[in-house]
Amino acid sequence: MTSRNVASHASGKRTPGRDATDIKPPPPVTPAYLERAALHYLERYSASVAMLRQTLKRRVDKRCRLRGEDASAFAEAIEATVARAVSAGLVDDARFTAGRLAALRRRGASARALSAKLAAKGVSREEVAAAMENERERADEGVDLEEAAAQAYAKRRRLGPWRRPGTREGHRDRDLAAMARAGFGYALGRRVIEADLESETDETED
Structure with missing residues (x-):
């Protein structure tokens, strides 16, 4: 037991293992960090554009909070990362909507439930309407x-x-x-x- 811990024990006070000043803040938010975060997320989940944006925003908020920085300063960097993901075809609302719609239909989701669930994922009403129209066109006659x-x-x-x-x-x-x-x-x-x-x-x- 160190002399510091002995003194702390004698006084009845608990001393943390490390002082707050000893904890290093995480690295700064950079375009490379945002790219890695986006790729990691999209490798694990099927997502809409809004879901990717929200995920990146949460990560930036957390890192900036630990660094004592203003997260709003990185809003443009987040949008640029999302735009590159869309351009590369890594995230696509039409593809996401069609896949999620088919999965929900198999579980017995009504049209009203579909619209609500997809809206909660940030999908626009226009995308939902287009996906449902495509669903009707692909359905067997009389179904x-x-x-x-x-x-x-x-x-x-x-x-x-x-x-x-x-x-x-x-x-x-x-x-x-x-x-x-x-x-x-x-x-x-x-x-x-x-x-x-x-x-x-x-x-x-x-």
């Missing part, structure tokens, strides 16, 4: 995408026809409310929740 999503959602949540036999009626109102919260209209939600899978299977077999 109702919203109804298919509603069925996928009900199946994943085990609502209506996917409940255990004998339990459907008691949960009908609760299931309809779940469909409404998920963004599906009442008529569609009711059609899915009240569907008889056995009858549909029998008709298919006939």
